[in-house]
Amino acid sequence: MRDPSADDLLTWYDRHARVLPWRVSPADRRVGVMPDPYRVWLSEIMLQQTTVAAVKAYFERFTTLWPTVAGLAAAQDAAVMGEWAGLGYYARARNLLKGARAVVAEHGGRFPETRDGLLTLPGVGPYTASAVAAIAFDRPETVVDGNVERVMARVFRVETPLPAAKGELTALAARLTPRERPGDYAQAVMDLGATVCTPRSPACGICPWMEGCRARAVGVQAELPLKAAKKAKPVRFGIAYLARREDGAWLVETRPDRGLLGGMTGFPGTEWDEAAPKHAPPVEAEWRDPGGEVRHTFTHFHLALALRVAEVPLDAMAERGAFRPDLRRSELPTVMRKAFDLASRALVQS
DNA sequence: AAGACGTGGAA
DNA sequence: TTTCCAAGTCT
Incomplete structure (x- = not known):
């Protein structure tokens, strides 16, 4: 041929x-x-x-x-x-x-x-x-x-x-x-x-x-083509903290330049790990569980992300991140958009 | 050199 | 729901 x-x-x-x-x-x-x-x-x-x-x-x-x-x-x-x-x-x-x-x-x-x-x-x-x-x-x-x-x-x-x-x-x-x-x-x-x-x-x-x-x-x-078998994705767990100030500003941080979502804006939270996460709230507040969780699949693992949401006063002092009055949903990576959407719905109802 | 690194659409 | 995969690169 x-x-x-x-x-x-x-x-x-x-x-x-x-x-x-x-x-x-x-x-x-x-x-x-x-x-x-x-x-x-x-x-x-x-x-x-x-x-x-x-x-x-x-x-x-x-x-x-x-x-x-x-x-x-x-x-x-x-x-x-x-x-x-x-x-x-x-x-x-x-x-x-x-x-x-x-x-x-x-x-x-x-x-x-x-x-x-x-x-x-x-x-x-x-x-x-x-x-x-x-x-x-x-x-x-x-x-x-x-x-x-x-x-x-x-x-x-x-x-x-x-x-x-x-x-x-x-x-x-x-x-x-x-x-x-x-x-x-x-x-x-x-x-x-x-x-x-x-x-x-x-x-x-x-x-x-x-x-x-x-x-x-x-x-x-x-x-064709034949491909090597893929590995199963493990599930990792974490908690993200979404604090909204009275003026509508959200508490966010820029993630470190290396690694997952490096350089992107995100909500502070625990590490994402296969073990149960330890709590690490970035600001003192009355945190509540909005119910449900964010599910998201990355290239090499599934994430089950629990949320805690809070309304905080104008003078709230954060240990991590900064309040951003101008935060736009569109500047967030998809997993953070999911968290933002869930938290927004939860905070509207309170 | 094998694993890390995102997402959404199709089947 | 799960799996596959789409104009790959970096470490």
Whole structure:
């Protein structure tokens, strides 16, 4: 069986490319239009382990607030973290700022144009460096994301489970990468994976690579790629304390820069642990149990978060955190939004 | 090098 | 309800 051809995929892409806010269409690229490297980089960081649907609104918001890398580099940390809230993997936002500032301070405000140069930026790994080099600068680099791994595992019928198969899949992907139109090609393989060669029930009937697909030939396409078994998530428990001052200010703190929800705004509370939490109220008050609890699942554990709520006077002195009259729900990570919602309902009724 | 690191939508 | 997983990176 002959290998799939880049030409066949590019022809398909010319007709079926998704229209995305950060993308230059194949028709426009053909006449010399190139995307803004800042927008490509920003979109790639946002898209790490995150769906296109979730990214769109954040991308529009960020590019409206900060249209250039210099603008982003000059932003306040808290403003950027607040705008990233809800998107997840908050180390990306911290590295985004570091990356923008590095581009301004160390590269004269222009993005490095090579894979190796891009790799020096914080938050840019092998995938993102290749993607920006290919898409923004038309370098013939091979992008290997989850889509490409899946497509290669099927087309070449690789039955080694991930992540062990990663190197083999990367080599196979590199073999197919063309010298011509590498930017369009990179986006084309990922579009193919996202819209045709999908994880469940791939649409082989409309696939430009159907004829060359080894998995399809023997009917195992839907079983590939194989993946190592996942570990069960433990349950962790904690208590969060939500104090609202008479003037409506909430007691919050900025979480430490490292670790879970690092750099984000949150409500003070106990550690989250598999054992029963010890009480640690951040301010003296008549704490009450609003009933119910916040349930939230992180990447590696389930959280059952009990709440304590209190109304406190204007002169209340907190041992932890600070009262924020201007706190917005939207600047909170999702687990804290859940706590905020539950506490708000409980405090309305008292 | 295996685990940490978020979230929401689909099945 | 649970599981899977989506344009990965860092340590």
